[in-house]
């Protein structure tokens with residue numbers, strides 16, 4: 446299954462991340478792909494907001510991994526630099542996805558071999574207008590296949606900023 450939607454602003458992408466974040470449970474992994482500036486970090490901030498992360502979520506581009514305290518702790522990884530494949534391997538990628546956290550991996554497509562089979566793959570691509578992003582959401586693995594209905598249900602809801610702008 447491949448769910449596709451278009452966001453028209455960073456707020457909408459953040460909201461989409463939050464809607465999906467509201468479904469996530471301890472142990473879940475979300476892999477984000479898309480070019481620089483596609484909105485991966487914006488999406489991750491939405492996920493963090495849904496998890497009730499209080500601290501400001503900043504891009505882990507230079508730190509590789511950041512962990513945030515929350516009822517379900519949030520782990521944010523960025524593997525932009527390819528040499529991090531080895532770094533991540535050495536760190537123990539499995540432990541980072543220990544089953545007690547929600548883990549979001551930017552550029553996850555670059556390390557997909559290290560990711561669990563059960564994960565949500567989210568791809569962001571630039572669309573027609575400057576602020577358009579085409580977001581494709583693919584539930585991978587059997588565990589996510591069973592959660593497809595829930596996924597469709599949260600994606601069906603209009604975002605707050607869309608309400609009252611039905612004409613768009």
Ligand code: ADP
Pocket residue numbers: 452453454455456457458459479480481482483484485486487488504551575576577578
């Ligand atoms: P990435 O992490 O993929 O490199 P970021 O999330 O850091 O990208 O940055 C995305 C940039 O694009 C931000 O400056 C954001 O304001 C802008 N932007 C414009 N439209 C959108 C949109 N629809 N979704 C997400 N970001 C958008």
Ligand code: MG
Pocket residue numbers: 485486504523551
């Ligand atoms: Mg980023």
